[in-house]
Amino acid sequence: MELLVVDAANVVGSRPDGWWRDRAGAARRLHDSIAGVDWGEDEVVLVVEGQAKAGLGPGREGHVRTVHASRSGDDAIVDEVVRQVSARSVNGDEREVVVVTADRKLRDRVEAAGATTRSPRWLLDRL
Numbered sequence: 001m002e003l004l005v006v007d008a009a010n011v012v013g014s015r016p017d018g019w020w021r022d023r024a025g026a027a028r029r030l031h032d033s034i035a036g037v038d039w040g041e042d043e044v045v046l047v048v049e050g051q052a053k054a055g056l057g058p059g060r061e062g063h064v065r066t067v068h069a070s071r072s073g074d075d076a077i078v079d080e081v082v083r084q085v086s087a088r089s090v091n092g093d094e095r096e097v098v099v100v101t102a103d104r105k106l107r108d109r110v111e112a113a114g115a116t117t118r119s120p121r122w123l124l125d126r127l
Contacts, residue, residue: 001040001041001042001094001095001096002042002043002095002096002097002098003042003043003044003045003084003095003096003097003098004039004042004043004044004045004098004099004100004123005045005047005077005080005081005084005097005098005099005100005110005115006030006034006044006045006046006047006099006100006101006123007047007073007074007077007099007100007101007103007106007120008027008030008031008046008047008048008049008052008073009048009049009050009052009073010100010101010102010103010106010120011030011100011101011120011123011124012026012027012030012052014102014120014121014124015124023050023051023052023054023055024051024052024053024054024055024056025055026052026055027046027048027052027053027055027056028055028056030046031046031055031056031061031064031066033127034046034064034123034127035061035062035063035064036127037126037127039063042063042095043063043065044063044064044065045064045065045066045067045080046064046065046066046067047067047069047073047076047077047080048066048067048068048069048073049068049069049072049073049076050073053068053069067080074103074105074106074109077099077101077106077110078106078109078110078113081097081099081110081113081114081115082113084097084115085097085113085114085115096116097114097115097116098115098116098117098118099115099116099117099118100117100118100119100120100122100123101117101119101120102119102120
């Protein structure tokens, strides 16, 4: 079982499909695509920031939980990883925390906090 933490801005930005004209709509489309996949027991946390927050309310819809970054998206992702890794060690939870991003600095930060990483292409191939 995995917990996927998705860097929405990075995944959306990996495809030149005009997302920059409607960041909120692009975030909603990504959310809906993720929600449409049977992830089994996996949970998905979608972290959105800036204008993209207008496309999604925070909270859970099915197996997808949307988090609005109050400051930088990267910081919110690292905070989520730290929370999840800490909870895992306290609760004896065996699930792996995986961050989906291509941002090298963010990858370094989350790996140092105990997560593994996957590329946006890995996620998009599953949608």
